[in-house]
Each structure stands twice: as structure tokens, then as C-alpha cells.
Amino acid sequence: MVVELTEGRIGVIDHFDGEDTLEVSFFDDATHTNRLSLSAMLPAIRHVIALRPLAALKDSRVDAYISKYRRTGSTGW
Secondary structure (H helix, E strand, O other): OEEEEOOOOEEEEEEEOOOOEEEEEEEOOOEEEEEEEHHHHHHHEEEEEOOOOOOOOOOHHHHHHHHOOOOOOOOOO
């Protein structure tokens, strides 16, 4: 996830321990990673963006598995 802080800094949340610790990489003049408390960081977050692909990637393993069950010459199941 990408976060924009109220002072304008941009960071990527690399890891969340499930409790209260985040590892965040900030991109200023140089990239640096910090361990921060989620509860301390929350008031400073302006925007949160979740990045994901526009479409799912095709997986040939799934196609190979499904092909065993497809009827030939049929338009549906």
C-alpha cells in the first residue's frame, strides 16, 4: 500500500506485523525504510492507495487443470 502523509511525504508499507508495527519505505531524496508504530502514524496519513494489476494474470496451470474437464464440441458445461 502507498501512503501520502499530511506533510506530503510518500511511503510504501512493506510489512505489517499484525499488531502495531509497520515497515515503511519513504521516497525523499533517497529511499530509506523505517519501523513505525501504526497508532502513531495514523493521524499523519492523508491518503492510502492500494495498488493492484488491472487484470488477473493468466495461469497456464489452471488452464491445464480445467482442460481435463472440458467437453469437446460443446459450447458450455
